[in-house]
Amino acid sequence: MVSYFPRRCFMPSSILGFRYLSSSSLPVAVQELLDLGFNEEQSGRILALKPRRGDPWHTVSCTKELLLIGLKPQAALKMLEDSKELRKATVRELRDRTENLRSLGLGEGFLQRSLSRCPALLSLPRSHVLAAAKCLRQRCQFSALQLTDILRFSPEALTYDPSYLEEAFQYVYFRMGASHKDIITSGLFQTSLDEIRVRHQFLERLGRFLPPDKKGVSPPSNPKLKEVTALSDSDFLAHVARVSPEELHTFRKIFAREELEAGERKDSEAGRDHLDSGTEGEDTDSEHSGDKSGETEDETHKRLSNYKRKQKKRSANRPVRP
Template sequence: MWRWSVCPVAVSRGHMPFCSTQQEPHQANPSHTSQVTHSPGNQLTLCSLLEMGFSETQAKEMHEGAMKSRGKHVPSVLTALLLLGLNPSSILKIMQKCPEVYSLKVVRNLSTGSLQRMISRYPEVMLLSVKRVNMVSRLLREKCLFTIHQVTDILRDSSEVLEEDLAKLEYKFQYAYFLMDVRQPEMVKAKLFRLSLSELRCRRCFLERRGLYQTPDKKGQTLKEFHVFCKLMAREQEAEGREDEYSSDEELGEDKDDDDDDGLHRKKRHWNTGYKKDRK
């Protein structure tokens, strides 16, 4: 089961997420101060973004996104992503792909496992509830009979299943398992759950028409078994042909012997008749 928990982030003074405005109060720009004070994203400043490692262009874009989303915990979210090992460019791409991440209300424990690749590819996972994740994982384990390790790989590499309808997800598994004869390890290796059901059907039809794949029948016969069956049938037919030739040769030999015997009997009968006539 997945469990999200609050991750307290310890930040050193050298990497403070906020830019101190008390160093030179007499040089502070009053217009800028009022703008930061009244802005929706007042917990995030350009200076703090620069200290996190963002470039000026990236910092401006991140600051604009935070102001539009009115997120109150943006620094904590960014710090958690940095602790996860993501670089500023990857974090910016995540925010561009899923702006809802700005509005996360709590900082969740994202520093375990292989979530870095998962979040980089599918940042919407940060918005899902624990209940939803548990429902999907329970379906994959109980109804689809995946192991815990296989479920982890599916959720990491094919995170789209977390937002998919459970009935459609189960039907997709049944389609691949029963109609295509694909087993659980092969599904995980091929990342099958990244495809929609229509795309899966289209690929199957394409491979069948190319002759590269054959759907097994109800008896479970595969194309390989069919080729072996054809070879066995050819051998049996060849053996039957040889037996027929051998039996036909024997019949011809018997017919010749019968003809020779008939000729001898006729000659003997003729000789016997002539000998009697001569003696008379």
């Protein structure tokens, strides 16, 4: 029989410092993790994670479920350490979310690879994942097979809001003339839309990226979408833009200022439209209650005429949005 003293001497400090399990249940939890394929150091790290609702065995149960999915011990440990939301999920939720991903086309092998690449897939509610998949199928017009390819090679897509997915798709599809196949192979959803817009419009102003034709087809001389979205800054500058880093840095500042001014102009127009509608309501009220304000009918008619003339002039000067 092994005494308590030697066991304590050889037990990792991470396990000794674990405060959520009692001393009597600690050796049982460690042995269970060792039996699952973890070493002592990995077991200590798992048990040191803060448990859900103070339940010390919840983390162990989640770990078992990740291994049942087919993940290797090191991958399961990394997912648990990186995602607090994942540790909060119940075992039932993990099972439901896994089955949901399988129903979308992620078969064995691809499922494990996608989860290792994007652990957040198991942290998101089932409704969120389904909404993102629905957006890709219906609003972005990807086929079922193309959706499966996106899940395999860019699983991050399912973590975005549907509105963002649609905006990113429409930008590269209509503004850049990219095809569905180009979008899948480009890793579009691994790069922020802001960065894509910066690089694309930078190339446009350099004359290295031409707009698509009337049929929406991008000229063959344009860089491939993948060269705009996936390359590092150094490779993008050296092989695509062929300019110095200082020029791109300067353009980023210009672009940010233009975006800020456009946002302020949009807010100003929205506020002005709101004010105009309020003024119109006030004028209408005055027209119906002229006797109470002391305003004559001729004065009311004249003021309304002046207001409508100003409105017409303001509308003529307002810029037309594309």
